[in-house]
Amino acid sequence: MSDRGFVVTPWEVKGEVDYDKLMEEFGVQPIDDKLEEKLKRYTCGQLHPQIGRKVFFSHRDLDWILDRYEDGEKFFLYTGRGPSGHTHIGHIIPWIFTRDLQRYFDAEVYFQLTDDEKFLVKPDLSLEDTIGYAYDNALDVIACGFEKGKTWLFLDTEYMKTLYGIAVRIAKHITFSTVKAIFGFTSSTNIGMVFFPAIQAAPCFLPSILKGRNIPCLIPAAIDQDPYWRGVARAVAPRLGFYKPAQIHCKFLPGLGRGGKMSASQPETAIFTTDRLEVAEAKIMNAYTGGQPTVKEQRAKGGNPDICPIYQYYLFLFEEDDGRLKERYLDCRSGSLLCGDCKETLAKRVSSFLKEHQKRRIKAKNVLEDFILRD
Amino acid sequence: MSDRGFVVTPWEVKGEVDYDKLMEEFGVQPIDDKLEEKLKRYTCGQLHPQIGRKVFFSHRDLDWILDRYEDGEKFFLYTGRGPSGHTHIGHIIPWIFTRDLQRYFDAEVYFQLTDDEKFLVKPDLSLEDTIGYAYDNALDVIACGFEKGKTWLFLDTEYMKTLYGIAVRIAKHITFSTVKAIFGFTSSTNIGMVFFPAIQAAPCFLPSILKGRNIPCLIPAAIDQDPYWRGVARAVAPRLGFYKPAQIHCKFLPGLGRGGKMSASQPETAIFTTDRLEVAEAKIMNAYTGGQPTVKEQRAKGGNPDICPIYQYYLFLFEEDDGRLKERYLDCRSGSLLCGDCKETLAKRVSSFLKEHQKRRIKAKNVLEDFILRD
Numbered sequence: 001m002s003d004r005g006f007v008v009t010p011w012e013v014k015g016e017v018d019y020d021k022l023m024e025e026f027g028v029q030p031i032d033d034k035l036e037e038k039l040k041r042y043t044c045g046q047l048h049p050q051i052g053r054k055v056f057f058s059h060r061d062l063d064w065i066l067d068r069y070e071d072g073e074k075f076f077l078y079t080g081r082g083p084s085g086h087t088h089i090g091h092i093i094p095w096i097f098t099r100d101l102q103r104y105f106d107a108e109v110y111f112q113l114t115d116d117e118k119f120l121v122k123p124d125l126s127l128e129d130t131i132g133y134a135y136d137n138a139l140d141v142i143a144c145g146f147e148k149g150k151t152w153l154f155l156d157t158e159y160m161k162t163l164y165g166i167a168v169r170i171a172k173h174i175t176f177s178t179v180k181a182i183f184g185f186t187s188s189t190n191i192g193m194v195f196f197p198a199i200q201a202a203p204c205f206l207p208s209i210l211k212g213r214n215i216p217c218l219i220p221a222a223i224d225q226d227p228y229w230r231g232v233a234r235a236v237a238p239r240l241g242f243y244k245p246a247q248i249h250c251k252f253l254p255g256l257g258r259g260g261k262m263s264a265s266q267p268e269t270a271i272f273t274t275d276r277l278e279v280a281e282a283k284i285m286n287a288y289t290g291g292q293p294t295v296k297e298q299r300a301k302g303g304n305p306d307i308c309p310i311y312q313y314y315l316f317l318f319e320e321d322d323g324r325l326k327e328r329y330l331d332c333r334s335g336s337l338l339c340g341d342c343k344e345t346l347a348k349r350v351s352s353f354l355k356e357h358q359k360r361r362i363k364a365k366n367v368l369e370d371f372i373l374r375d
Numbered sequence: 376m377s378d379r380g381f382v383v384t385p386w387e388v389k390g391e392v393d394y395d396k397l398m399e400e401f402g403v404q405p406i407d408d409k410l411e412e413k414l415k416r417y418t419c420g421q422l423h424p425q426i427g428r429k430v431f432f433s434h435r436d437l438d439w440i441l442d443r444y445e446d447g448e449k450f451f452l453y454t455g456r457g458p459s460g461h462t463h464i465g466h467i468i469p470w471i472f473t474r475d476l477q478r479y480f481d482a483e484v485y486f487q488l489t490d491d492e493k494f495l496v497k498p499d500l501s502l503e504d505t506i507g508y509a510y511d512n513a514l515d516v517i518a519c520g521f522e523k524g525k526t527w528l529f530l531d532t533e534y535m536k537t538l539y540g541i542a543v544r545i546a547k548h549i550t551f552s553t554v555k556a557i558f559g560f561t562s563s564t565n566i567g568m569v570f571f572p573a574i575q576a577a578p579c580f581l582p583s584i585l586k587g588r589n590i591p592c593l594i595p596a597a598i599d600q601d602p603y604w605r606g607v608a609r610a611v612a613p614r615l616g617f618y619k620p621a622q623i624h625c626k627f628l629p630g631l632g633r634g635g636k637m638s639a640s641q642p643e644t645a646i647f648t649t650d651r652l653e654v655a656e657a658k659i660m661n662a663y664t665g666g667q668p669t670v671k672e673q674r675a676k677g678g679n680p681d682i683c684p685i686y687q688y689y690l691f692l693f694e695e696d697d698g699r700l701k702e703r704y705l706d707c708r709s710g711s712l713l714c715g716d717c718k719e720t721l722a723k724r725v726s727s728f729l730k731e732h733q734k735r736r737i738k739a740k741n742v743l744e745d746f747i748l749r750d
Contacts, residue, residue: 116543127544157540161750164535168491169502171567176551179566191554192546195570375536375750 008224009184016259019057019223019251026226028058028249035059038066042104050097050250052322053315058223060234061246065216069105075216076207077101078245080112080200083133084122087140088270089350090253090262092357093316095144097250098220102147107218109151110203111141116156117200120192131155135368140273142364142371143357154373156199161375166202166209167195173236174198182231201233204245216243223249253316254309256287271350273357280354281347284310290332291339302335310339310346318349383599384559386496391634394432394598394626401601403433403624410434413441417479425472425625427697428690433598435609436621440591444480450591451582452476453620455487455575458508459497462515463645464725465628465637467732468691470519472625473595477522482593484526485578486516491531492575495567506530510743515648517739517746518732529748531574536750541577541584542570548611549573557606576608579620591618598624628691629684631662646725648732655729656722659685665707666714677710685714685721693724 006015050056065075079098102109113134119127134155179185208215234244255262255269262269271280290308292298305311319325331337381390425431440450454473477484488509494502509530554560583590609619630637630644637644646655665683667673680686694700706712
């Protein structure tokens, strides 16, 4: 994929992603006007900002699952997280969207924490590490405001008795050459990773098995996870007698480094939910922007919000009002808005978001057990 | 392997096995006189018949594990069964030996029932089928007389939460190319089977993990299972901080068909523990033998017990007395013993063995739950 200037796999996102190219390559549909209108019926007559702003921008079978819903057949939501470190704001974006879908559609949420995957794929992480991060990340999920009694988080290693029975049924139909083609596995891939796609596909069918009837599944997740659903879950669903899971895909929140870089080895390129407020603010104040090198040039030529991570933060989460977002865009373009001011406003908003999130995160510890599924 | 006239893999045993060749190929040691003397110290001063008759004939690190035992460090026994059908007498042979080892060494036994493996490898079996056979086979294990409170049977699918945590630690060190080389996996192998070697290796370290200290493991099993221990469990043990599991290998009881054929698709070639007594007797009376086509020729030339499955039944299990076994061998060779009489005696012994086993099998249902480990 390197010849096109970006890489998107379930384990790596690099370069400036061309989402149109990705949609074509993955064979997924854009969320078009007609589908937006259909969605509006369930989302209080207004488009969810993440849909309106094309943060969630493409899908598979979303129209189908809405038709089923219309016919009285409720769906569940399935998403997850690979717990290889602390949660950052980029992770939270689709969780907030999923929480809102839960409210709109009164849907159960199944949330997979792939402690096994991150242990298997990261040479330096022990299973104790990834289990620790899973519980740490779970607090962030709960802090997003998912509904107790309708939201089920599970660590793969703690729920494996249940998951494995489904995973082997999937695995029986998936050969090594299939996962080689989909995920780029090689002979040097460890056998845990080779099997793992069956485990990530298993929750697509979990509620149907738990409840003894076929229940449609909608997966809100970043588009890099698409190969799991396309090549594994959707491929085997008919053979196992289940619906193919529907999907709705989001973009990646760019990091605060040059060219949207966000890297675990450079913690200054991401805002973690566990960052102290002044640390988070400093990261924003030090971020790369789409602005000019000097105030004078900015005033004269204007900045470029399209390549600016600061602007993307506003667009993804930190400016609810579409009018004000547009204003900010135009003010940047015209040169009337300076980067320093723009950053300062964002820093305050992020700081206040974090403050509230961190409070909810502490409270989440008291209810954690109500959300966790274990064998 | 076909050029040498036999095939031995964990999933297939075909042709007339040359055990000397196999030992050389697998790199295992014969149980020599010195080791036999050492064993005698623990086996009431006498060689166990299955050792004396070379049914159990080779090993890895058996001398080492006896030294540890001598030093006061007890080992546990690990064996298992792939539940793809009913139990036949060939399966029972190593279980009886394992039961006797348990008594000699006061050892705990961990017994794995690989319902997942048999589901993954057999196109026609459902998981419900293999789980059903696992419980059916478990009754035979218990009927062999293993000690309650020291013997733990588990189905992979029901104990996977515990096993998986160990299996991923193993799997992280095992690549696809390793299992390809050891087991002959190809690109068409399903990903469940690719991962499975890690699950079969996991119980080698299970008691050490459950009890929080390194406990030596001795695996009594047919030699076809050796690749699991050689290439996976023993290879990763030092990296995970565990002892390498020791092994003691047995031969295969030949089937009742021509050339020692025993086949699931030809139930008349094996005596199942669930066979009605008259069915079992008829199978023996109809078996292929090493005898001559007519009584006259048998009297004149004698038979060949070395290629006779009936003789092997006596040798493996149905003639306890070494003197009488030798007598039977010589009487066959000389022509004084006719196949019909030899079969009739065996039929009675097998029938009486089965009758007692079937009684114990029924009683086993009452104590089954005391033997089963579940998450």
